[in-house]
Amino acid sequence: MIEAMQFEFMRNALIAGLLASIICGIMGTFVVVNRIVFLSGGIAHAAYGGIGLAFYFGWPFLLGTIGFSLASAMVMAAITLTAKHRADSIIGVIWALGMAFGIILMDLTPGYNVDLMSYLFGSILSVPRSDLWIMVGLGFLITALVAIYYQNLLAMSYDEEFARIRGVPVKTLYFLLIGMLAVAIVLVIQVVGLILVIALLTIPPLIMEKYAKSLFQMMIGSSLAGSLFTIIGLWLSYTCNLTSGASIIMVSGIAYFISLLINRILIIFKTRYKPDAGKIENSSSHSL
């Protein structure tokens, strides 16, 4: 891995992966606790419509894609708020429609054909330096917004009704959250691909949820775990000549199942060697 770092593209890949891990660690925490993984998948897939639009009309890539994704994300957010029981179906429709729209626009664009695989798994090994700076900027923006609205986002995520009673502007916050999510997803997709975004958004926070005592701990833990998976995945991809995005996801997936196994063992251990009932300290709460 060290000798690989002499290559500019490997350094960029590592930095891109780490930045994606941090952004996904923060946003993924909200995705997991608010149970909007499906909505995130919808945003990520519908973004393809934006990519098609940008290519067809020759718009700047980011402008077209972010604009389209924000619009479709807002529609999905509005549906989630007003028609909860139908939300997943309608998100499914927008998900498929966005992708189909993008592919047809690509067909209609003369002389240009984008490889769908590079969109699905990204091209982390060919990330240009300029994209890294955009990710740094976005990372700061997301961190700042989350820090400012932390108490309110926490209250909304935990108990929406109570938050409303305490005067938290739940609707506005929800649109803000989904908007941030849409921008984050688009920027990270561009670098690591749509499959890896979903994996980084869900797997590290899911592992950390059990150990963290606050959303803040969950965000830090998820960012660190995601970074670790990215480093190991990139190393595997370099040494064994494997697809980088898929390697990172495999590492994350295996880590998730190991964490499930560890939890099982901890539960068995606790019930078998239960000390004085009043004094049980939950071992999981200390591992972070």
Next chain:
Amino acid sequence: MNPPIVEIKNISFAYNGQPVLQDVNLDIRQGDFIAMIGPNGGGKTTLLKLILGLLKPNRGTIRVMNEATQKASHHIGYVPQNVNINQNFPITAMDVVMMGKLDPRRRWKRPTASDHQDAMAVIDRMEMAPFANRKIAELSGGQRQRIFIARALVTQPQLLLLDEPTASIDTKGQTDFYKLLRELNKDITILVVSHDLLVVSTYAKSMACMNRRLHYHNQNEITGDMLKSMYACTVEEICPVELITQGQSSSQVANE
């Protein structure tokens, strides 16, 4: 008579065209301890949400502390029926209680040291101090319920609304719980939704039977008259078997 904290006048409410509440009138007076009973789907939770301003009535008016409901909701402490199905949510008991410190008048302020002291004092009052820094997932149903009451109390409410608070507590815990409510009732007006007629009749000052329409009884014990009207209120509307059998068996007990 004390002045009413909540004035409900002729409200009706429908979900998707399905009437849930019809011509409901109720004055909640300062110091009252109302137990609200009624069948599932009878509109009990809906009425609480209307009082809190989470829902708006189709007809009629609700005034809380002489203000519109949405403006006055911070005067009310609410203990909902099920808080977040996601039991794994990464949050400590303390942080749940701290949510009660969110202030609608100062929306973006950071929690202060005195906020933490207030929260700790309420947690201590609920005898939950040793558990303050535990994750909410590690607490038992009864302990969690105490934390949700602490969250409602830390808002220093005029009125406490509880929606089936003893559903996840065992019988011994329920008695303790209602004793605690009686203690709290010295300062705070209480409206509690419950299915347990006996417990409720021991501790409540008055009763409200909710089944699309509302019947209010300003009495603190179960009497033959009251049972009859309660019985009547379930029969004239669509009545569930559960409450009829409950009503019959208790009226037999009462007649003996």
